[in-house]
Amino acid sequence: MALGDVVLVATDLSESADVAIKLGHEYAERAGGKLVVCHVVHEVLRSAPLFPQAVQADMEAVIHAESRAAAAVEDRVKEITGRPSNGFEVRIESGGADAAILRVAEEVAATLVVTGSRGLTGIARLLLGNVAERIVRYAHCPVLVARSHARTNKVLASTDLSELSQPGIALAGQVAAMQGATLTVLHSLDILPAPAFGFTVPFGGAPVVPPPELIEQMRTGADGVLAGIIERMGMKAERRVTDGDAATAVLRTAEELDAELVVVSTHGRTGLARVALGSVAEKIVRGAHCSVLVARSH
Incomplete structure (x- = not known):
C-alpha cells in the first residue's frame, strides 16, 4: 500500500x-x-x-x-x-x-x-x-x-541502524522516489561524552574519550552497515556518518542540506507501546526547520 x-x-x-x-x-x-x-x-x-x-x-x-x-x-x-x-x-x-x-x-x-x-x-x-x-x-x-519550506528535492532520513528504524528508511526511499528527490541517510555515533558526564567529572575526574583510531573504526563499521541496509532495500541514497547526539546531528544536517523533509522512526511497537515516541524522534519533530515524516515501527 x-x-x-x-x-x-x-x-x-x-x-x-x-x-x-x-x-x-x-x-x-x-x-x-x-x-x-x-x-x-x-x-x-x-x-x-x-x-x-x-x-x-x-x-x-x-x-x-x-x-x-x-x-x-x-x-x-x-x-x-x-x-x-x-x-x-x-x-x-x-x-x-x-x-x-x-x-x-x-x-x-x-x-x-x-x-x-x-x-x-x-x-x-x-x-x-x-x-x-x-x-x-x-x-x-x-x-x-x-x-x-521551499522545494529543494532533498530528503534526509535518520537511523540508529536498528531494525526498528528501518521502516523510516524505507518510507524515505518511497517519498524520494515519488518526488524525484535526493535521499541522504544519516547515522550519528553518539559516543562522545556530554559535559559533566559521569560521577567523577564534577570532582575533578576526566571523562573517558575513545581513542581516535577506535572512533574511526566505529565510523567505518557504521558506514558499512548503512551501506548494507541501503543495498538490501534496493534504494539509491547518499550516506553520512557523523558524531554526537543523534537529534542534534539530524537537525544540524537537515539545515546543512537544506532538506525539505526529515524522516524518522518511532520505537513504539503495538498496543500501549505506541505512545512511546522516542526522545530523539520527539526532539526532531519539535525542532526541525522543515516538515517531518514520522514512520511507525511495528
Whole structure:
C-alpha cells in the first residue's frame, strides 16, 4: 500500500493547516489516492434535564457551526489545491480534536495523516501543538508534521541502524522516489561524552574519550552497515556518518542540506507501546526547520 493511498489532513483553518492541506494534496495526487480533510468543531452541549430548551439551543448551535465549518473547509481546500468539490472528502467532527482525528484516521483506513505545527520560527518552533503531538504519538500510520519550506528535492532520513528504524528508511526511499528527490541517510555515533558526564567529572575526574583510531573504526563499521541496509532495500541514497547526539546531528544536517523533509522512526511497537515516541524522534519533530515524516515501527 502506497503512502498516499488514503491521506487524511487535519485542519483548524489556520495558516499552518494550509501547509498541511497543500502537502496532503500532493501526496494523494502523486499516488492517485484519496484525500480526506477533517475539521473538528468544539462540542459545547450541556446536560440540563430541567431546561431541555437550553440543550436544544446548543444542538442547533453545533449543527450551525458544523455547517459553516464544512463550507469553510471545502472553500479552503478548493482554493489551495484546485480540486473540484467531488475531488476530496470533508469530515466535520465534534469533541476533542486529537481523539476525533485519530478516530477518523482509523475509520477511513488512512495510510498517512498530515497535520500542521503551530510553531513558526525561533523558540516558537519548539512549541509543537498538543494536538499534533498526540496525533504523532497515537496514530496507527505515518504522520507528516507539515511546515512551509521551499522545494529543494532533498530528503534526509535518520537511523540508529536498528531494525526498528528501518521502516523510516524505507518510507524515505518511497517519498524520494515519488518526488524525484535526493535521499541522504544519516547515522550519528553518539559516543562522545556530554559535559559533566559521569560521577567523577564534577570532582575533578576526566571523562573517558575513545581513542581516535577506535572512533574511526566505529565510523567505518557504521558506514558499512548503512551501506548494507541501503543495498538490501534496493534504494539509491547518499550516506553520512557523523558524531554526537543523534537529534542534534539530524537537525544540524537537515539545515546543512537544506532538506525539505526529515524522516524518522518511532520505537513504539503495538498496543500501549505506541505512545512511546522516542526522545530523539520527539526532539526532531519539535525542532526541525522543515516538515517531518514520522514512520511507525511495528
